Amino acid sequence: MxxxxxxxxxxxxxxxxxxxxxxxxxxxxxxxxxxxxxxxxxxxxxxxxxxxxxxxxxxxxxxxxxxxxxxxxxxxxxxxxxxxxxxxxxxxxxxxxxxxxxxxxxxxxxxxxxxxxxxxxxxxxxxxxxxxxxxxxxxxxxxxxxxxxxxxxxxxxxxxxxxxxxxxxxxxxxxxxxxxxxxxxxxxxAKEPAVMNEFAAAKTEQEPEIVASGIFNRPITVTCPDCGGALKKFEHGSIIKFGCHIGHTYTAEIMESAQFEEMEKVIRAAVRFLNERAEFCLQMAELFHRSEPAQSSQWHEASKQALDRAYKLRDLVEQDWLTPETNHVVAERDGRVHSN
CATH class of the missing domain: 3.40.50.180 (Methylesterase CheB, C-terminal domain)
Structure with a gap:
């Protein structure tokens, strides 16, 4: 040794x-x-x-x-x-x-x-x-x-x-x-004998998902949540990692978390913009309230539409999302881990 x-x-x-x-x-x-x-x-x-x-x-x-x-x-x-x-x-x-x-x-x-x-x-x-x-x-x-x-x-x-x-x-x-x-x-x-679980992952072909009566086309690549660069998948033993040309790297578990975090950020930004649009349209409706009631009504409808879509986006991001497990827990010998 x-x-x-x-x-x-x-x-x-x-x-x-x-x-x-x-x-x-x-x-x-x-x-x-x-x-x-x-x-x-x-x-x-x-x-x-x-x-x-x-x-x-x-x-x-x-x-x-x-x-x-x-x-x-x-x-x-x-x-x-x-x-x-x-x-x-x-x-x-x-x-x-x-x-x-x-x-x-x-x-x-x-x-x-x-x-x-x-x-x-x-x-x-x-x-x-x-x-x-x-x-x-x-x-x-x-x-x-x-x-x-x-x-x-x-x-x-x-x-x-x-x-x-x-x-x-x-x-x-x-x-x-x-x-x-x-x-x-x-x-x-001295070092103890190495013990490691065997993992076997079945690979299946991903079929295009049908979304709103249309085909959801698979993207050309998966991009980095940090910089937007294309990610390459590689493996270290049983560990799956993704890396971009800048040097950002993610294990599969952290990639899932980072990807969702970036998605949440984008959706919440969209909610903010929709709220701002609703407020802008409301101010325009008030501006035309006396002089042009028909146009004021159109602005009111636009404001309600923006708020409705903001609520839908907020509900979308706040609902539960599936997070498949990518790790396997090593079985503990006799209910306990081995020691020296």
């Missing part, structure tokens, strides 16, 4: 509490470098101070170009992807991945490429599935893949996705992760 030089950790919702708990249990003698991405967006973050106060290992926001040192926690700063290259940290304001910047996947991919078997990837609590594709790369290049047990996570979606798509070496409750990491760094334990 190769010496462990880097531990890369990804978290989202519920991540602050999970990270505090984890670093509080790590010893001051922990010799590997720890690199952490928490989904903080562009918002100011006090996480370095929080984690430094929680345990014996100092934490800081990473700086572009600095050398990675052992026994140090590096955190991705707001609105920057954090990657590693030739033993140094790079901070990039590249395209968002899975609707996040910083995102977990870029860090994990770079750690996999730079450290191979000397890397550990850890997925903690969070929504959706950022980090799954990156953890797959760490595992593929000989590193160790770990996820918090889904039943133990405040938000289980991220560890559940990791368990569904990556042959995890360990899947443990949060309270046991620090001890495992210390054993791995001290090379006191």
């Amino acid at each position: 190769a010496p462990i030089n880097v531990v890369a950790i990804g978290a989202s919702a519920g991540g602050v509490g999970a990270l505090r708990s984890l670093v509080s249990e790590l010893p001051a003698s922990f010799s590997a470098s720890i690199l952490i991405v928490l989904h903080i967006g562009a918002h100011r973050s006090e996480l370095p101070a929080i984690l430094t106060a929680s345990g014996p290992i100092p934490a800081k926001h990473a700086q572009d170009g600095e050398k990675i040192a052992p026994g140090q926690i590096y955190l991705a700063p707001p609105d920057r992807h954090m990657i590693v290259n030739n033993g140094s940290i790079r901070l990039l304001r590249g395209p968002k991945e899975n609707c996040a910047r910083p995102a977990v996947d870029p860090l994990f991919r770079s750690v996999a490429e730079s450290y191979g078997p000397a890397a550990v990837g850890v997925i903690l609590t969070g929504n959706l599935n950022d980090g799954t594709a990156g953890l797959y790369e760490i595992k593929r290049r000989g590193g160790i893949a770990i996820a918090q047990a889904a039943y133990d996570a405040a938000y289980p979606a991220m560890p559940t996705s990791a368990a569904a798509h990556v042959a995890l070496d360990y899947c443990l409750p949060l309270a046991e992760l620090a001890g495992l990491l210390q054993k791995l760094v001290e090379r006191k334990t």
Whole structure:
């Protein structure tokens, strides 16, 4: 087993509490470098101070170009992807991945490429599935893949996705992760056999949908919710991803969410324009109320029409929408996940 030089950790919702708990249990003698991405967006973050106060290992926001040192926690700063290259940290304001910047996947991919078997990837609590594709790369290049047990996570979606798509070496409750990491760094334990569910997806041809007595023609391509560029579908193991030429990438689950969010934005903008049209027409009706009653009536009808269509659009976007599951939950052995 190769010496462990880097531990890369990804978290989202519920991540602050999970990270505090984890670093509080790590010893001051922990010799590997720890690199952490928490989904903080562009918002100011006090996480370095929080984690430094929680345990014996100092934490800081990473700086572009600095050398990675052992026994140090590096955190991705707001609105920057954090990657590693030739033993140094790079901070990039590249395209968002899975609707996040910083995102977990870029860090994990770079750690996999730079450290191979000397890397550990850890997925903690969070929504959706950022980090799954990156953890797959760490595992593929000989590193160790770990996820918090889904039943133990405040938000289980991220560890559940990791368990569904990556042959995890360990899947443990949060309270046991620090001890495992210390054993791995001290090379006191070996990797467990990989266990992964087999997935089989039946492919069916999509028939044109009949809409209002006409044929709904399939679009030429699916476009990026961020920039409108054409998306290309590609696969990492059992993970389906979509990427545009700009560099925005989405897993299938996050693509579904981002696509709906963009659709909702467009429909609500249309509702606003219809409301404004209704108000404009009403003002015109009032203007002609005395001088030209017939024309005033036409403006009133136009205002009512705009309001009616605004209500229909509002009801359309607020009704329930089908959201097919694209992840499979890994069956837990004897009702529990395996541990070391």
